[in-house]
Amino acid sequence: MIWTRATILVALVLYGGLWVLAAGGATSLVVPLLIPLVLAVLVGGGVALNRFLGTSPRSPRFEEPPSPSDGDGPGPG
Numbered sequence: 557m558i559w560t561r562a563t564i565l566v567a568l569v570l571y572g573g574l575w576v577l578a579a580g581g582a583t584s585l586v587v588p589l590l591i592p593l594v595l596a597v598l599v600g601g602g603v604a605l606n607r608f609l610g611t612s613p614r615s616p617r618f619e620e621p622p623s624p625s626d627g628d629g630p631g632p633g
Contacts (some may be wrong), residue, residue: 578585
């Protein structure tokens with residue numbers, strides 16, 4: 557858990573440093589730096605909407621493919 561927090565902290569510091577460069581005049585960095593923010597807002601908005609509507613995530617249902625020994629699938633038999 558310490559590595560996770562350290563990685564997140566380093567990533568945020570680097571991201572903030574890139575924003576400082578963008579504010580200092582590197583305008584070509586602005587659009588690529590906005591993409592993660594826009595995605596985070598969209599995902600957060602979707603999660604908030606799901607919570608507001610009261611929908612719960614569905615658990616995935618996996619169906620087992622028929623085995624060749626059943627005689628249903630292709631193969632020698």
